[in-house]
Amino acid sequence: QKEVEQDPGPLSVPEGAIVSLNCTYSNSAFQYFMWYRQYSRKGPELLMYTYSSGNKEDGRFTAQVDKSSKYISLFIRDSQPSDSATYLCAMRIQTGANNLFFGTGTRLTVIP
Amino acid sequence: NAGVTQTPKFRILKIGQSMTLQCTQDMNHNYMYWYRQDPGMGLKLIYYSVGAGITDKGEVPNGYNVSRSTTEDFPLRLELAAPSQTSVYFCASSWGTGRSYGYTFGSGTRLTVV
Numbered sequence: 001q002k003e004v005e006q007d008p009g010p011l012s013v014p015e016g017a018i019v020s021l022n023c024t025y026s027n028s029a030f031q032y033f034m035w036y037r038q039y040s041r042k043g044p045e046l047l048m049y050t051y052s053s054g055n056k057e058d059g060r061f062t063a064q065v066d067k068s069s070k071y072i073s074l075f076i077r078d079s080q081p082s083d084s085a086t087y088l089c090a091m092r093i094q095t096g097a098n099n100l101f102f103g104t105g106t107r108l109t110v111i112p
Numbered sequence: 113n114a115g116v117t118q119t120p121k122f123r124i125l126k127i128g129q130s131m132t133l134q135c136t137q138d139m140n141h142n143y144m145y146w147y148r149q150d151p152g153m154g155l156k157l158i159y160y161s162v163g164a165g166i167t168d169k170g171e172v173p174n175g176y177n178v179s180r181s182t183t184e185d186f187p188l189r190l191e192l193a194a195p196s197q198t199s200v201y202f203c204a205s206s207w208g209t210g211r212s213y214g215y216t217f218g219s220g221t222r223l224t225v226v
Contacts (some may be wrong), residue, residue, distance in 0.1 A: 006154075008152060011174075013223060017118065020160055041219070041220070042220070043116070043202050043204070043217030043218050043219050044155075044202070044215075044217050045216075045217065046214030046215065046216075058189055060155065088154070088155070099156070100215075102154045102155040103154055104152055104153060104154040
């Protein structure tokens, strides 16, 4: 079983739709949760960072963590064509340079 | 304000050849990392460094070597290239590994071994 599971998609939505991206994980010790966005032929860039359970909002983006279900989500409101990218979740147990685990990424296309 | 710069962007190697992937960051970050990204497999950590002169293995270090002689540079060496090393390689850096420290990634090197 992988540490982090993420549906690879692809996911296509019309412009203006609400997008829900999700990851599940198996290790209950994960405490720090991140979402990265990766445009085609580019490196990932940090989008959202959440500690433990709860919600965090930043503009059109909301990150949600449910530790009881070992489930994290990223919601994108009023999706735009510029949101078309691959979204990777990532998580770690504690500080340390070698224990950041990435999901495989979900490819999203927002159709104008 | 370059961030993390990787060279080359693309490379084709023959089996058994060697090469060095270059990575430079101008943010004075202590931590640097090398990842490989394969389709459907996510990012896998190859090597990392917590400062000049200090390196350690990640999840998939076999077939690779690194050095960190300066804060800015973290080259990745491939010896005796194999088809299994065909991948996209990303270098990243961060201030540390505290909960608020995100990684800054380079644009990647696409390597094909034939």
